[in-house]
Amino acid sequence: MPITFKNYVKLHKVSLILAVLSFVFYYTFAYHLDRTDFIKLLSLFVALFFFCFKLIQFEKLNFRFLLGVGIIFRLIFLFTEPNLSQDFYRFIWDGNLVSSGVNPYLHTPDELMQNMVSIIPNASELYQGMGSLSARHYSNYPPLNQLIFALAALLGGKSIFGSLFAMRGIIILADIGIFYFGRKLLKNLNRSPHLIFWYFLNPLVIVELTGNLHFEGVMLFFFILAMFLLSINKWKIAAIALACSISIKLVPLLFLPLFFKYFGWKKSVAFYALVGIASVLLFLPFNTPEFIDNYSKTIKLWFSNFEFNSSIYNIAKKIALNFDAKPWEFIIEYGKITPILTIATVGLFTFLPKKYDLNRVLWSMMWVLTIYYFISTTVHPWYPIFLVLLSIFTTYRYAIIWSAAIVLSYFAYSQADFKENLWLLSIEYISVYGYLFYEIVSHNNKK
Numbered sequence: 106m107p108i109t110f111k112n113y114v115k116l117h118k119v120s121l122i123l124a125v126l127s128f129v130f131y132y133t134f135a136y137h138l139d140r141t142d143f144i145k146l147l148s149l150f151v152a153l154f155f156f157c158f159k160l161i162q163f164e165k166l167n168f169r170f171l172l173g174v175g176i177i178f179r180l181i182f183l184f185t186e187p188n189l190s191q192d193f194y195r196f197i198w199d200g201n202l203v204s205s206g207v208n209p210y211l212h213t214p215d216e217l218m219q220n221m222v223s224i225i226p227n228a229s230e231l232y233q234g235m236g237s238l239s240a241r242h243y244s245n246y247p248p249l250n251q252l253i254f255a256l257a258a259l260l261g262g263k264s265i266f267g268s269l270f271a272m273r274g275i276i277i278l279a280d281i282g283i284f285y286f287g288r289k290l291l292k293n294l295n296r297s298p299h300l301i302f303w304y305f306l307n308p309l310v311i312v313e314l315t316g317n318l319h320f321e322g323v324m325l326f327f328f329i330l331a332m333f334l335l336s337i338n339k340w341k342i343a344a345i346a347l348a349c350s351i352s353i354k355l356v357p358l359l360f361l362p363l364f365f366k367y368f369g370w371k372k373s374v375a376f377y378a379l380v381g382i383a384s385v386l387l388f389l390p391f392n393t394p395e396f397i398d399n400y401s402k403t404i405k406l407w408f409s410n411f412e413f414n415s416s417i418y419n420i421a422k423k424i425a426l427n428f429d430a431k432p433w434e435f436i437i438e439y440g441k442i443t444p445i446l447t448i449a450t451v452g453l454f455t456f457l458p459k460k461y462d463l464n465r466v467l468w469s470m471m472w473v474l475t476i477y478y479f480i481s482t483t484v485h486p487w488y489p490i491f492l493v494l495l496s497i498f499t500t501y502r503y504a505i506i507w508s509a510a511i512v513l514s515y516f517a518y519s520q521a522d523f524k525e526n527l528w529l530l531s532i533e534y535i536s537v538y539g540y541l542f543y544e545i546v547s548h549n550n551k552k
Contacts, residue, residue, distance in 0.1 A: 117170070120163045124174045127156045131181045135316060140189050143519040150512040153308035160306060165299040172284065175305045179277045179315040183270060189486075189518060190317040194234035197261075197268045199244050200254030201225045209251055210396045214240040226263035245403040248387045249352035250320055272318050279326035280305065280314065283494070286326075286333040291498070293336040294464055300497040304490075309508040313487035321490050324353035329494065336463055340368070344376050348383030355404075356491060359477060360470050362451050366461040405440075412436060412482040414514040416534040419527065436482060443480055450476045464498065471495040471504070475541075486511050500548065503541040510536045 114121065134149050164170050187193050199209040202217075205224045214232055217225070218240075225231065232240060246254070253275060261267030287301040304310060314322040327350035334343035350357045361380065365373045412418065418439060425435045454469040474492055478484050489511055492504035513529040 117164070117167075120160060120167075120170070123156045123160050123163075127153060127160070127174070127178060128181065130156070131178050131311070134312060135182045135185045135188070138188055140515070140518040143516050146515055146519075147512060150308060150312075150509075154509045157306045157308055161299070161302050165302065168288075168299075171302050171306060175284070175302070175311075176277070176281065178306075178311050179273075179280065182311075182316045183273055186266075186269060187317040189312070189515070190319070191234055191236055192239075193269060193272070193318045194231045194236075195239045195244070196246075196254050196272065196318065196320075197227075197258060197265060198225060198231045198235060199246060199251055200256075200258030200268065201231075203251050203255035204258045208391055208393060208396070209244040209246075210391055210399050211243075211393060213243055227265055230265065243399040243403045245400070246320075247352045247355060248391050249349055250323075250354070251391070253320070253323065253353075269318070273315060276314050276318065276320065276322045279323040280310070282326045283322065283329050286329050287494070287497075290329065290333045290336055293333070294467075294498060296498060303497050303502075303505055304494050307490075307493055307505070307508055309486065309511065310490055310493065313490065317487070319487045320353055321487055324350050324356070325491060325494055326350075327353065328357055332463070332467065340372070340376060341379060344379035345383045348380045348387065351380070351384055352387040356474070359447065359451060359473055360466075362455045363466055363469050363473070365455055366458070367463070367466050410436070410440075413517070413523075414484045414486070414511070414525070414530060414533075415482050416484075416530075416538075417480050418482045419530065439482065443482070446480055447477050467495060467498040471499055471501065475504075484511075484514075486514055501541075501544050503537060503544055506540045507533075507537045510534075 130149050130153050134146075134153075138145060138149065140146065160171065160174070195214075198214060202209045202212075202225065207221070207224065212221070214235065218228065218232055244251070253272075257268045257271040257275065260271035261269070284301055284305050287304065288298045291298045291300055310322075313319050327346050331343040331346035331350060334340070334346060347357060361377065364376060367373075368376055418436075421439065422432065422435055426432065451473055454473050458465055458469065471492060474495065478488060478492070489504055489507045493508050496502060496504035510533040513533045514525070516529050517523045517525045
């Protein structure tokens with residue numbers, strides 16, 4: 106055994122043990138966990154967050170080591186089906202439609218099972234797997250996401266496993282891209298490049314993106330690429346990258362007004378025009394007279410029909426029910442207010458700050474998205490991942506606390522009727538709001 110290798114093992118013995126333990130725990134998570142076993146799920150998450158914290162603490166300057174273990178942890182999930190989400194069935198369903206030349210925005214799975222089922226490989230298994238809620242609604246995934254689904258379906262052939270393998274490969278590559286451009290952006294903004302590991306090694310990121318195949322990672326790749334391009338004054342290419350991010354998930358649409366003061370009047374008009382043109386071109390292959398109506402109906406459902414892991418909404422609902430409000434009526438009324446509050450928040454962070462460099466833009470994005478999630482009726486466990494990435498470009502760390510505390514919302518997965526435990530949600534949000542309040546006070550005291 107070479108002496109250099111012996112010395113390396115001796116110097117990094119604790120970190121190597123933590124990496125091996127993390128490997129074992131991720132393997133257990135991927136291959137030996139049923140989502141109904143909440144105690145086991147919670148125990149694995151708590152342990153993995155502890156290992157993540159210690160690895161970054163001990164090896165934050167050892168980039169090759171942390172990059173390597175981060176990739177290895179993701180590769181563990183390559184040969185298994187997601188165990189915390191069934192969304193992948195709809196991804197593969199839509200991908201097969203697009204690869205067959207069928208517009209996924211024009212027909213619900215319920216409709217296709219009656220008329221065009223023959224064009225979809227493994228149609229019955231995909232239909233049963235996605236569940237009745239997804240099956241009765243039109244697709245809500247933007248066009249570039251649909252094209253990625255189609256690519257995965259083509260690469261996977263007629264195999265569900267083959268499509269899963271292809272999607273995981275794309276998501277892993279996107280995360281590596283986030284690491285690469287995120288680290289460069291941190292350097293350009295005079296921040297420590299090791300902060301990128303709070304995203305790259307975060308267990309929620311690994312489990313929900315690579316493990317459960319949520320495409321927030323691909324959205325974030327194009328987003329962070331756009332921010333990096335802005336940092337080197339390549340704003341025209343950045344506009345196209347941002348349009349690609351929006352065409353994976355619509356969330357970055359919230360941030361468009363924030364560029365107004367960053368660019369100034371003339372350049373912001375050109376920037377918005379480029380984002381708009383690129384977005385229209387991506388939507389164009391799917392555009393039909395029925396598309397806009399079907400797609401807008403599906404998007405509206407998120408504001409007025411669904412509720413999960415909410416904070417302010419749950420409090421408001423509890424108060425309203427004490428005054429004899431009807432739950433199904435209250436969520437509709439609340440859903441009408443949410444977009445207004447969101448627009449007001451965006452306006453506030455667009456025009457109030459006097460200094461508006463890229464650091465301030467990212468800071469404003471973090472607050473806009475935070476407030477949006479706080480007032481939302483639905484906050485799935487993978488949603489705060491965007492906040493985790495944004496937070497590393499600021500001095501705030503409450504998003505990392507949230508990425509750990511949101512594990513408590515998984516309790517609903519262990520219930521046959523997905524009923525939430527409000528006591529657990531209270532613990533989650535008390536920890537998040539409490540740490541956020543502590544950070545705000547600390548920052549004010551330093552001024």
